[in-house]
Amino acid sequence: QQPVQSPQAVILREGEDAVINCSSSKALYSVHWYRQKHGEAPVFLMILLKGGEQKGHEKISASFNEKKQQSSLYLTASQLSYSGTYFCGTEMGRTYKYIFGTGTRLKVLA
Amino acid sequence: DVKVTQSSRYLVKRTGEKVFLECVQDMDHENMFWYRQDPGLGLRLIYFSYDVKMKEKGDIPEGYSVSREKKERFSLILESASTNQTSMYLCASSLLGQGPGYTFGSGTRLTVV
Numbered sequence: 159q160q161p162v163q164s165p166q167a168v169i170l171r172e173g174e175d176a177v178i179n180c181s182s183s184k185a186l187y188s189v190h191w192y193r194q195k196h197g198e199a200p201v202f203l204m205i206l207l208k209g210g211e212q213k214g215h216e217k218i219s220a221s222f223n224e225k226k227q228q229s230s231l232y233l234t235a236s237q238l239s240y241s242g243t244y245f246c247g248t249e250m251g252r253t254y255k256y257i258f259g260t261g262t263r264l265k266v267l268a
Numbered sequence: 269d270v271k272v273t274q275s276s277r278y279l280v281k282r283t284g285e286k287v288f289l290e291c292v293q294d295m296d297h298e299n300m301f302w303y304r305q306d307p308g309l310g311l312r313l314i315y316f317s318y319d320v321k322m323k324e325k326g327d328i329p330e331g332y333s334v335s336r337e338k339k340e341r342f343s344l345i346l347e348s349a350s351t352n353q354t355s356m357y358l359c360a361s362s363l364l365g366q367g368p369g370y371t372f373g374s375g376t377r378l379t380v381v
Contacts, residue, residue, distance in 0.1 A: 159327075160310070190369050199272075199358065200311075202369030245310060247370075254299050254318070254362060256370070257327070260310035 159184060161248045163259035170236050170266050178262045180246030181228040189222050189229040190247035190256055193240075200245060203231075236266045271295075272373035274359050280379045287346040289376050291359030297371075298364040300342035302326075302334065305356040305375070317342055318364070349380045 161182045168176055180189065188207045192200040206222035206229060218240075222229045229248075233240055243263050247256030275290035293300065299318055303311040303326075313326030315334040323334050331353060335343045342361075346353055356377050360370040 192369075199372035199374050200370075202371070205369055247311075254364065255301075255313065255316055255324075255326070257313065258303070258311040260308060 159250070159257055161246055161257065161259040163244075163246060163262050165262060166260070167263040168265070170264070172238060172266055172268055173235050174266075176233045176236060176264060178231040178233075178244050178246075178264070179228060180230070180248070180259055181226075182248050182250075184227065184248075184250050186222075186224060186227055186229075186248050187251050187253075188249045189220075190249075191220055191229070191231050192245045192247065192258075193242045194245065194261075195242040233264070236264075238266050238268060240264060241266045272359055272361055272371050274357075274373040274376050276376050277374065278377050278379075280381060281346075281349050283350060283380055285346075285349045285380075287349045287378065287380075289344040289346075289357055289359075289378070291342045291344070291361075291373055292340055293342075293361040293371070294340065295361060295363075295371065296339065297361035298339075299362045300336065301360045301362075301370070302332075302342065302344045303358045303360065304328070305358055311358065314344065346378075349378075351380050354378060354380045 191203040194200040208224040243261040301316040302314040317336045333345045359373040
């Protein structure tokens with residue numbers, strides 16, 4: 159039931175864009191996105207509920223396609239501070255319990 | 269600032285010891301969770317709790333138990349520590365409603381020797 163994230167790792171130059179995908183084999187109620195910097199706790203970025211909405215947070219936005227059972231995180235004009243590991247967490251039904259993907263390591267170079 | 273506090277940042281225990289990992293949150297959150305984080309495996313849910321004295325198994329509960337006697341405190345217990353339980357343990361809490369996601373603690377890196 160663990161969602162699959164792709165790519166596993168990505169390296170960018172400052173100012174470049176990236177997309178991280180999160181796919182589930184089960185129908186989803188909601189998706190969380192988190193960023194974790196090395197040695198720190200994961201930090202919540204945004205939640206998406208079923209309904210296909212798109213949300214934004216600074217230059218980071220995400221979409222949720224419940225038909226395809228997937229969510230995508232969009233990072234535009236990346237900054238050095240975007241480096242870290244990104245996790246999606248998926249909720250199947252209103253359980254408040256999230257199952258996390260294995261993460262995508264993102265590194266932004268100057 | 270809201271906080272989830274884990275009692276130890278680093279812990280070294282011997283095989284067979286009973287180990288207690290403590291987590292306290294000051295946000296009056298109903299939900300609390302214990303995850304372990306391993307390279308290549310991401311975060312895996314061990315146990316969670318929706319309310320005081322309530323608990324539910326996550327995906328990998330074997331070898332663990334939990335206790336929630338007070339709303340703010342959620343303890344993870346390793347009944348008899350084994351080397352394959354060497355990991356980073358993360359506690360998290362959230363509101364029962366459509367809240368702003370999980371707040372994670374800084375983690376406890378447990379090494380079992």
